[in-house]
Amino acid sequence: MAVIRGTKPTRAVLIALRRRIKVAQSGHSLLKMKRDGLMIEFFEVLNRARTIRQELVQDFLKSEQRLNMAMAVEGSVAIKSVAFALQKEPSVDLSSRNIMGVVVPKISAEAVHKKMYERGYGIIGTSAAVDEAADAYESLVDKIITAAEVETSLIKLVDDIEKTKRRVNGLEFKVIPDIKDTIRFIGFALEEMDRDNVVRLKKLKSKAVKRAKAEEAAKAAEAAAAQA
Amino acid sequence: MEISFIGSGDAVLGFSLAGVKKAYTAGSEEELVNKINEVMADPNVGILVLQQKDYNRIPKRLQGTLSNSVKPTVIAIGTEQSTEMREKIKRAIGVDLWK
Numbered sequence: 001m002a003v004i005r006g007t008k009p010t011r012a013v014l015i016a017l018r019r020r021i022k023v024a025q026s027g028h029s030l031l032k033m034k035r036d037g038l039m040i041e042f043f044e045v046l047n048r049a050r051t052i053r054q055e056l057v058q059d060f061l062k063s064e065q066r067l068n069m070a071m072a073v074e075g076s077v078a079i080k081s082v083a084f085a086l087q088k089e090p091s092v093d094l095s096s097r098n099i100m101g102v103v104v105p106k107i108s109a110e111a112v113h114k115k116m117y118e119r120g121y122g123i124i125g126t127s128a129a130v131d132e133a134a135d136a137y138e139s140l141v142d143k144i145i146t147a148a149e150v151e152t153s154l155i156k157l158v159d160d161i162e163k164t165k166r167r168v169n170g171l172e173f174k175v176i177p178d179i180k181d182t183i184r185f186i187g188f189a190l191e192e193m194d195r196d197n198v199v200r201l202k203k204l205k206s207k208a209v210k211r212a213k214a215e216e217a218a219k220a221a222e223a224a225a226a227q228a
Numbered sequence: 229m230e231i232s233f234i235g236s237g238d239a240v241l242g243f244s245l246a247g248v249k250k251a252y253t254a255g256s257e258e259e260l261v262n263k264i265n266e267v268m269a270d271p272n273v274g275i276l277v278l279q280q281k282d283y284n285r286i287p288k289r290l291q292g293t294l295s296n297s298v299k300p301t302v303i304a305i306g307t308e309q310s311t312e313m314r315e316k317i318k319r320a321i322g323v324d325l326w327k
Contacts, residue, residue, distance in 0.1 A: 039321075042321075046317075046325060056305055057305075057306075057307055060305050060306065060307070061307065063242055064238070064239070064242070067238060067239075067241065067242040067245070068238075071238075071241075076241060079241055079245060080241065080244075082245065083241065083244035083245050086244075086245070086247045088247055089230060089247050089248070089249050090230070090231050090246065090247050090248060091229060091230060092229050092230070092231060092274040092275055093229065093274075094229050094274040094275075094299055094300075094301070096298060096299075103298060104298070105298045105299070105301050107274065107275070107301065130245075133242065133245055134245045134246060136242075137242045137243060137245050137246035138246045138247070140242075140246065141231060141243070141246045141247075141248065144231070144275065144277055144303060144305065145231075145275065147303055147305075148275045148277075148301045148302075148303040149301070151303060151313070152298065152301045152302075152303070154313070155295055155296075155313065155316065156298075158313075158316045158317055158320045158321075159296075159316070159320070161320045161321065162316075162319060162320035165320070
């Protein structure tokens, strides 16, 4: 029995505790629902994250390979100059979304992937290897943008699931049983005090009866003496 | 908002080929940490891309800050598996769900 320390066994405390246990129980059921909701959301995101991660690794390897090819054909200086010639920068729009109190990023972006003539460097001056490398990296950036959103959401969700779980367990296994024990303890203490009181009253009553009898007897004796 | 990349020379070139202007080279660990801090402080960066092997090199404390950051969002790419996510899921759910 783990009674909350420093509680006084009075009726006022008992009433306050009864109110507290109600709050704790409703909080517990709410948090449980939140945990389950987060879990459902988590599983959805998890599946997406896993496929995206695999695709990302593949894309990464592919673009590295293409870039190496381009460097072998054109040399890194030529590629650098092509990179300087680019006009359009990939831009993203970052906002946040709220899943049951968890703030997750929501990233929207226009496609980074461009057509060859939209890139800004001349088609004739460079070889196809450069085009392929640029192409591969553009699609990699596209993937990264999606993956960034999904993975960050996943991490946030996991963190919050852990926190919520801890709270649910704390309430279920510590807070609520403690309050229950304390309520029982106060109940017992109050009953005990009641019994004490009854005994005390009985004692007082018997004393009073005795005194009244003694007085009556004394009066009767006085009356008898006066008659005589 | 823009995308930023920090990593080795080749990849920096590749990303600048895709139009990423804020692509920086970082060799030593100190350089890496400095650059990361610089980019994190930049309000115009929406996504920070790192290489997994670099991400594994930086101090644990900074790793924590990066993985909790929403603006900018940080993502590590590479062939090495990140154990961080896996461990986190294991700790929170109790089962190893990652693969």
